[in-house]
Amino acid sequence: MSKLAEFRQLERHLAEQLAALEAMKGDKGLEQEIEFETKLRALLGDYNKSLKDIISVLDPRLAAKPGRPAPAPEKAPRKPRSVKVYKNPHTGEVVETKGGNHKTLKEWKSEHGSDTVESWLS
Known part of the structure; x- marks a missing residue:
């Protein structure tokens, strides 16, 4: 592919992505999520907490070992069968x-x- 063809393809791709970005800017759901994140980060700052602190409060199993899923709880041993x-x-x-x-x-x-x-x- 020539440099000019590659340039024009990237230019079209960029234009498509800019159009998608503009479409998302007017989305009410996105606005609500941005507002939620802003308020949440402000609240975390007020209490001097991090996202990891919140996760450990909400789900302690996930906070036990970062990067690893929590182990499944062990099953109770089976009752021996009677004769x-x-x-x-x-x-x-x-x-x-x-x-x-x-x-x-x-x-x-x-x-x-x-x-x-x-x-x-x-």
């Missing part, structure tokens, strides 16, 4: 398990039905 004892009344066989993924227990449930096997719980 369940099933006794098959037909065979007298006993199964002790902490979960429902026991081979014999699954066979019983498929043969006799889940509700029936649960009634065998001692």
Whole structure:
């Protein structure tokens, strides 16, 4: 691209950005945000506080380590499962398990039905 073409392209781009800037100057939302920021900075100056102070008041987790997100709160450890004892009344066989993924227990449930096997719980 020639220097002249590059210059004209940049000139057009600058004109577009100036037009967008002028359009934003008349925006009520922008005026409100500027007014808010001005008043907020004045208030911070009155109390000799910084934005970091305000953030630490509003959200202490963010102020703990600047530049790093706060760690997620740790979950409570899971309660250990209790041992369940099933006794098959037909065979007298006993199964002790902490979960429902026991081979014999699954066979019983498929043969006799889940509700029936649960009634065998001692």
